[in-house]
Amino acid sequence: MLLLRPRYDLYLAVLASVGICDIDRESIVRQFNLKINQSHPYSPVQVGNGNFAFGVDVTGLQTFLPHNTLSSWGWHNSSLPNTPNQTSIADYTGVDWWTHGRLVNYAQPNPTEKEISQWLVANPHRINLGRVGLWFGGRNVSEDDLTSKTQVLDLWEGAIMSSFAVDGEEVRITTVASPTSDTVAVEIKSEVLRSGELGVAFDFPYASGKNKFDAPFVGVWNATANHTTKLFAKDSGATILHTLDATTYATSIHWENEATITRTSNASHQYVLKASEDETFLTFTVTFSPELVDSTEEFNDIKEQATDWWNDYWTDGAFVSLPISVNTSARELQRRIILSQYLLAVNGAGKDPAQESGLVNNGWYGKFHMEMVFWHLAHWTIWDRWSLYDRSIGVYERFLSTSFERAAHQGYEGARIGKMSDPSGRSAPGEINSVLIWQQPHPMFFAEMEYRKFPTQKTLEKWDYILAGVADFMASYAWYNESTKVYDLGPPMYPVSENTNPNQTMNPTFELAYWRFGLDVASKWQLRQNKSVPASWTAVRDNIAPFPVENDVYVLYEGITDMWTTPETSEDHPGLLGLYGWLPPDPRLNLTLFNNTVAQVYESWNFTYSYGWDFPLLALTAARMGDAETAVNWLLDTNNQFDELGMPEGGSRVATPYFPAAAGLLLAVGMMSGGWDGFKGPIFPKEWDIEVEGFWCS
Numbered sequence: 001m002l003l004l005r006p007r008y009d010l011y012l013a014v015l016a017s018v019g020i021c022d023i024d025r026e027s028i029v030r031q032f033n034l035k036i037n038q039s040h041p042y043s044p045v046q047v048g049n050g051n052f053a054f055g056v057d058v059t060g061l062q063t064f065l066p067h068n069t070l071s072s073w074g075w076h077n078s079s080l081p082n083t084p085n086q087t088s089i090a091d092y093t094g095v096d097w098w099t100h101g102r103l104v105n106y107a108q109p110n111p112t113e114k115e116i117s118q119w120l121v122a123n124p125h126r127i128n129l130g131r132v133g134l135w136f137g138g139r140n141v142s143e144d145d146l147t148s149k150t151q152v153l154d155l156w157e158g159a160i161m162s163s164f165a166v167d168g169e170e171v172r173i174t175t176v177a178s179p180t181s182d183t184v185a186v187e188i189k190s191e192v193l194r195s196g197e198l199g200v201a202f203d204f205p206y207a208s209g210k211n212k213f214d215a216p217f218v219g220v221w222n223a224t225a226n227h228t229t230k231l232f233a234k235d236s237g238a239t240i241l242h243t244l245d246a247t248t249y250a251t252s253i254h255w256e257n258e259a260t261i262t263r264t265s266n267a268s269h270q271y272v273l274k275a276s277e278d279e280t281f282l283t284f285t286v287t288f289s290p291e292l293v294d295s296t297e298e299f300n301d302i303k304e305q306a307t308d309w310w311n312d313y314w315t316d317g318a319f320v321s322l323p324i325s326v327n328t329s330a331r332e333l334q335r336r337i338i339l340s341q342y343l344l345a346v347n348g349a350g351k352d353p354a355q356e357s358g359l360v361n362n363g364w365y366g367k368f369h370m371e372m373v374f375w376h377l378a379h380w381t382i383w384d385r386w387s388l389y390d391r392s393i394g395v396y397e398r399f400l401s402t403s404f405e406r407a408a409h410q411g412y413e414g415a416r417i418g419k420m421s422d423p424s425g426r427s428a429p430g431e432i433n434s435v436l437i438w439q440q441p442h443p444m445f446f447a448e449m450e451y452r453k454f455p456t457q458k459t460l461e462k463w464d465y466i467l468a469g470v471a472d473f474m475a476s477y478a479w480y481n482e483s484t485k486v487y488d489l490g491p492p493m494y495p496v497s498e499n500t501n502p503n504q505t506m507n508p509t510f511e512l513a514y515w516r517f518g519l520d521v522a523s524k525w526q527l528r529q530n531k532s533v534p535a536s537w538t539a540v541r542d543n544i545a546p547f548p549v550e551n552d553v554y555v556l557y558e559g560i561t562d563m564w565t566t567p568e569t570s571e572d573h574p575g576l577l578g579l580y581g582w583l584p585p586d587p588r589l590n591l592t593l594f595n596n597t598v599a600q601v602y603e604s605w606n607f608t609y610s611y612g613w614d615f616p617l618l619a620l621t622a623a624r625m626g627d628a629e630t631a632v633n634w635l636l637d638t639n640n641q642f643d644e645l646g647m648p649e650g651g652s653r654v655a656t657p658y659f660p661a662a663a664g665l666l667l668a669v670g671m672m673s674g675g676w677d678g679f680k681g682p683i684f685p686k687e688w689d690i691e692v693e694g695f696w697c698s
């Protein structure tokens with residue numbers, strides 16, 4: 001990837017001037033509009049803006065299924081444990097493990113501090129802001145009672161149009177989200193409104209905080225006594241203040257025609273909005289906010305803003321057109337590309353890195369993982385969508401002080417990036433979390449991508465302090481082995497695949513390559529600024545342990561035995577393959593050995609337990625080796641499914657959706673379209689008549 005030839009501006013200008021960049025994007029995008037006639041049992045249809053998303057059932061609202069309303073800012077803490085000596089965060093002390101002759105404190109769950117360890121894992125957790133569904137005059141109407149159900153998600157405009165009949169009367173609903181505020185705008189048109197037999201119910205759940213995977217529905221609906229709501233109504237609007245312990249936020253509702261809102265009972269948190277008699281439409285906006293706001297947003301304005309935003313989104317950036325009318329694989333791949341682009345703008349473009357399930361439901365309590373930032377963000381750079389990338393890339397700087405503290409606490413230099421994080425940068429204790437290391441070089445990858453696109457002093461300054469801090473840690477973490485005269489990584493550590501004994505794991509192949517790459521970029525960064533390179537960085541970069549090899553094949557880590565026949569080490573992420581395709585070739589990479597390694601993975605790996613980004617990783621490697629057919633096959637592998645609504649299912653080890661699979665797919669397709677340094681794209685099956693535009697070097 002760093003790897004893309006940089007003179008793309010010039011090249012594209014030439015292409016544009018001869019009229020090659022001329023894909024009819026609108027017609028391709030709209031071919032993949034969702035058109036459904038019943039609620040999906042698990043996945044919602046969504047509108048949203050990257051920081052806020054609203055998932056709906058077949059009615060265009062959360063009527064029959066309480067799909068979620070999630071945001072970047074909605075979080076909650078459960079009360080601290082009241083176990084003696086475990087009543088405050090300060091009572092958590094982690095555990096000390098021997099690390100090259102000294103005791104290092106790791107944020108592992110401490111068996112004598114179980115309650116507070118678990119509290120730190122589960123808190124804060126992301127909350128479901130509320131449910132907005134149809135209300136049928138108090139009658140118990142189910143989805144089966146509706147007839148003529150149709151729903152269209154128009155991707156080109158970011159709008160959901162739903163229609164159905166209740167008791168033979170048609171109801172039409174349009175649902176859109178604001179691109180800039182946490183607002184959903186709804187227009188309901190129906191004669192049924194006249195009779196008072198149709199309205200909109202707002203309801204609010206308590207936070208769960210108990211389930212790592214809170215899916216498909218987030219929150220607890222029957223703990224009504226544990227939280228409060230309060231209604232402040234006025235002429236054409238109302239604000240509902242919801243308080244869950246220390247968390248309070250506002251839901252500001254603004255309606256445009258005559259309507260009233262009332263609470264259905266003091267024992268519930270349900271409020272019903274009804275149009276006055278003789279109205280045949282009900283148009284309103286709902287704005288969720290951490291502050292008390294009094295929104296006067298209007299449906300038409302939001303609809304217009306959403307249309308403009310989505311039109312621009314599809315028009316800007318790169319695009320690929322596959323032969324969808326002649327080849328079913330091409331069609332399925334194009335479907336995944338388009339729907340992933342939609343879903344990642346809704347779920348994977350917020351102020352913090354995305355959680356794996358985006359804003360659809362909660363995995364890992366709603367938190368995000370710093371090692372996954374690579375998969376969540378890299379595709380935006382290749383597809384030339386920097387404004388979406390920019391929203392969260394600042395996380396490295398925001399978390400820098402906690403990263404410095406983490407390293408210092410463990411007796412290392414520099415800044416050690418955490419893993420499972422909340423928006424404050426606190427990394428949750430966890431068996432894996434405190435000893436995983438592959439998140440460390442990510443800032444080097446991103447900095448280099450930015451510099452290729454924006455080779456300016458500003459870019460150099462933006463990343464200077466971050467890269468220096470992270471490189472200091474990386475150099476300090478590598479341990480000089482007096483007997484082999486090389487720098488070792490670990491133990492203890494977990495490799496990418498998290499499936500080894502951390503006390504035995506050292507010098508994993510992928511991490512060695514990535515460490516060298518990271519230090520190399522950090523060194524170049526210094527030189528570009530006419531600064532000297534710290535000797536420690538150079539020493540580690542140039543003397544890092546060699547890749548472990550057994551029988552002419554690269555293996556997971558140094559000293560591993562029977563890797564290919566041991567079930568645990570021949571399943572999960574095949575991180576080894578990241579040496580070529582994902583990373584630019586390490587100067588020590590032997591392509592004969594790598595070719596043997598790929599063949600060995602193909603032969604021995606158990607892909608049943610592969611998930612999410614494993615398939616894009618495999619595709620990147622296959623494409624880099626020139627095998628486009630295999631690359632496409634990996635992206636469409638039977639263990640790598642995208643459901644009817646385009647949600648990446650993720651695989652058997654995670655809950656749906658698992659967005660690294662979608663983001664990874666776009667990264668792989670982007671590289672296959674744009675190509676690598678010294679290996680020109682597009683790299684797709686030869687028979688495929690394809691067009692690509694806007695990739696860095698297409």
Ligand SMILES: *[C@@H]1O[C@H](CO)[C@@H](O)[C@H](O)[C@H]1NC(C)=O
Nearest residue numbers: 035036037038147148149150
């Ligand atoms: C609903 O959609 C499915 C799948 O597209 C289709 O097979 C079915 O015929 C549709 N049902 C109705 C009643 O339109």
Ligand SMILES: *[C@@H]1O[C@H](CO)[C@@H](O)[C@H](O)[C@H]1NC(C)=O
Nearest residue numbers: 075076077089124246247424
């Ligand atoms: C949760 O508690 C932590 C630790 O006290 C605090 O830093 C954070 O702001 C709290 N978050 C919420 C949403 O209350």
Ligand SMILES: *[C@@H]1O[C@H](CO)[C@@H](O)[C@H](O)[C@H]1NC(C)=O
Nearest residue numbers: 083084085086087091112113
């Ligand atoms: C709590 O801490 C006190 C003193 O710090 C100690 O005496 C006591 O044994 C501890 N109790 C438990 C249950 O660990």
Ligand SMILES: *[C@@H]1O[C@H](CO)[C@@H](O)[C@H](O)[C@H]1NC(C)=O
Nearest residue numbers: 096097098099492501502503
């Ligand atoms: C690793 O070694 C430490 C001692 O340094 C020990 O406490 C810990 O349980 C070991 N971890 C595993 C996963 O075996």
Ligand SMILES: *[C@@H]1O[C@H](CO)[C@@H](O)[C@H](O)[C@H]1NC(C)=O
Nearest residue numbers: 138139140141142143144145
């Ligand atoms: C509503 O009807 C459905 C079946 O149509 C039933 O399962 C459910 O229990 C009913 N709910 C109430 C509150 O009556």
Ligand SMILES: *[C@@H]1O[C@H](CO)[C@@H](O)[C@H](O)[C@H]1NC(C)=O
Nearest residue numbers: 219220221222223224225226
């Ligand atoms: C709420 O529902 C859950 C799951 O059905 C049940 O276990 C729990 O007892 C209920 N709590 C209350 C307060 O009704």
Ligand SMILES: *[C@@H]1O[C@H](CO)[C@@H](O)[C@H](O)[C@H]1NC(C)=O
Nearest residue numbers: 078206207208220223225226
């Ligand atoms: C609600 O509060 C009660 C009393 O404090 C507590 O026992 C219960 O666990 C809480 N429910 C939830 C879902 O947190």
Ligand SMILES: *[C@@H]1O[C@H](CO)[C@@H](O)[C@H](O)[C@H]1NC(C)=O
Nearest residue numbers: 262263264265266267268270
């Ligand atoms: C709720 O309580 C308020 C006063 O506390 C009362 O005026 C109102 O009638 C109650 N509403 C319902 C629906 O019971």
Ligand SMILES: *[C@@H]1O[C@H](CO)[C@@H](O)[C@H](O)[C@H]1NC(C)=O
Nearest residue numbers: 326327328329330629685687
């Ligand atoms: C689609 O393209 C792939 C890759 O070239 C090829 O293997 C497959 O046979 C094609 N399928 C159809 C239906 O043409």
Ligand SMILES: *[C@@H]1O[C@H](CO)[C@@H](O)[C@H](O)[C@H]1NC(C)=O
Nearest residue numbers: 551552589590591592593594
């Ligand atoms: C790559 O490895 C093969 C097999 O060990 C060896 O024969 C070859 O010389 C190596 N190539 C280079 C360039 O080192």
Ligand SMILES: *[C@@H]1O[C@H](CO)[C@@H](O)[C@H](O)[C@H]1NC(C)=O
Nearest residue numbers: 595596597598599602625627
């Ligand atoms: C390894 O190289 C051979 C010869 O170039 C090639 O045919 C084969 O496809 C390669 N294997 C892989 C897994 O790429």
Ligand SMILES: *[C@@H]1O[C@H](CO)[C@@H](O)[C@H](O)[C@H]1NC(C)=O
Nearest residue numbers: 567571604605606607608609
């Ligand atoms: C792959 O792993 C699954 C799950 O453990 C197991 O059921 C299956 O037998 C394994 N397949 C092979 C070929 O070993």
